[in-house]
Amino acid sequence: MADDEDLGAEVAVEEEPQPLSLQVEVEKPSPCERRIAVTVSREDIDRYLDNAYSDLMSSASVPGFRIGRAPRKIVEQRFRDDIIERVKGSLLMDSLSQVSEEQDFAAISEPDLDLEAVEIPDEGPLTFEFSIEVRPEFALPKWKGLKLKRPTHEFTDAEVDQQIEQMLARYGQLAPHEGPTEAGGYMVVNLVATADGAEVARDEDRLVRIRETLSFVDTRLEGFEKLAAGKKAGDRFQAKVKLTQDAPNEELRGKEVAIDFEVLEVKRLQLPELTEEFLDELGEFESAEAYRTAVKQNLERQLEYAQQQQTRKQISALLTEAANWDLPPSLLKRQSVRELERAVMELRRSGFSEAEIRARENELRQNSAASTAGSLKEHFILERIAEEENLDVEDGDYDREIFLMSLQSGESPRRVRAQIEKRGLMDVLRNQIIERKVMDLVQGAADFDDQPYEPPKQTVEAIPFAVGGAEGDIPQATEDAPADDKK
Template structure:
């Protein structure tokens, strides 16, 4: 542990001001690991006595004692009846107030809940001060790199007629109707309604050992275009589409896998599990006609619809172009910034990472089904990937403050309106749902991140414009180089083991 960093009653105020404005308090702040502080707090006897007196006064004015009018009972009688409660109440207020004062006066940006050492055994002393210790995780210190050292490539892109036709097909599917198929085998693109049971792998089929049961849950059967990946209850299964293809109503499929490392259920997290899927029904999508699509979208003609689609795709291409540049900046920021996170923070922040990714996918115009698949993939990622996301959050937070980035209500409402248009929904309805799910804050953070990255790109980052094929070639070369590097490492490790 390093030397004490901060001591006393506050930075910005003199001792006289502190005495006038705040009750006396002694605080020592020490390092206690990566982005973690130990607060040693001492509440003096005078402050304890004043709080007990205040608590007693509040109780005396409200106490109803038989034989006495309200507020007229003698102190000795109230102390006899409520003495222990008065001290417990005063202790709670003192701890809370002292902690809040210590955090504010020492300018600590706390993450999560404080951990008060031995809180169960803390008692107010009859005489003298009360000393207690609190461990808190705080926002880590971030030293940003020079933005002119960041280099990105900008890919040129155009919207083709094929792109427009592909988008029309998506709209036809979106406004199509799912019809139940009774005598057919499951095929790519179908929706399967199934009863799903998840068991420990060594107790598959044992109803008493069932971890969770999902009744009549929908499963999308993905084909080659989605690499046959699918998810059941938020758990990604790489070849689910292949395993479901050819099955019929009434069939049961059992998939053995390992639970995602970031799953919220400890009985599934990193555990070998068996997922039993019993097919109850199969639904197949019947795409809507062009006339139905035009009517549902609310335009006058097919020509107007195609024009709007092209404009929307052009905007989407620009967003994808920007998104690619943002990713390049993010990768370099994470690589260039040395940052230690508080222990245990990663597991607690997985849900926030998932919400953040949801907002990003919504912003790109991704469908709900594709979003759920992507989120299932994220849950299956390693802790290292989640840690990278958290590091990036703190880096962007620091950069946004340094660059004075702000997000207004108009920007927030504008993004909601755009997402609503992409999903064919009403903005006010979408906003209500997002607010209920706690997603508005994530959308705010998403907009702030994009504005921050724009400022970084404008603040000296080197941008090279390349053709789409050239960029793809660069990625392929990089991928090959990575494989070659990995092969060398593997060979070196083998050589070492042989030695």
């Protein structure tokens, strides 16, 4: 019995892997870039080769010999190329892992390493180089006790009525209107954009709501409401706009483009009545008053978003005041898409309509470089605070965010989660949650001065169309336009 206990007490202890004898040289082309040269000693190469051949000996199949019985020299000759490739992969992977652990930087991208260019020499050490993007090094700014202004607002009955009308618009019917266009009404147009007399883009049968500003992917047309006022089917009018410096068509960035509008139809919106059946369809509301209460809560959530955004803007300005480090253009270009995704998820979580989200999307695209740079600097600082304060994300945090987004879209939380996972955006959602937790922490330690706030009116009509052309793969937002009774 005692012998059995002694045997049971014996536990096999795995040997710690022997570290590599690396020589590492690090260059800093910019605060967010590292150029790293690594030298692996010949002793390490021979050790890895010896281990690889030893592991292979028992299973090597060589003609004329039983499996595992071939002499080592013959095995080495027969399987040399395969073993060299396998050892190269192991050496590179272990070297990168060791460099990451030993060097004092936080990587934010995968190493830019040309695997095909790396070869294990017959003699001497192995050398290879790679570039990697890292979080910049900086002194963490003081974040406790910031003095901030906080917007406050009490929603009136008239504002709730206006919001109800806006929310019901997506369920309304567009009916043909024989008269001229009206502010807030709709028209169907053909758009033709020209630069220096040559056509660069065309968009046909586009349903447009008549608002003060018409926002495109690469520009904004101010005063659109006045331009479109009083127009009838068959009328034409023109406007000139200047493309942004972030326009998809690089050749036309910053240049003037003319847009010709041809009015095909004028339409008027007919809103649905709040019947019992329709209230049930909207969300199983027991009464019009219950729906009204839900709409007011949605407005308050949008106010909370505005408070967070304005507070965040102040915090970001204070925290990034000394963040004068430059960010690589490649990093900005890659992260601009992720920043757009993050902003859209935040808007959906806060209950904004798809029309409002499209307007914000276009605004971000028109100023992508500047907005991405500011957001990235802010993210690096908030991430550092989160690490120092041991803030992390829990499963319940994901569930809450996804539930709020499902309220906006009308889809089930399970479907919303599946869409986020399919598009590889769970890391974006995680960053969003972490940043909000840090902002809550910073706000909890801040001194606030409450000030009256007037929620912005919906004055922008956004369409997913680049008037400069070459728009590439522009994701189409989910439409929430009212139905056309002709369809």
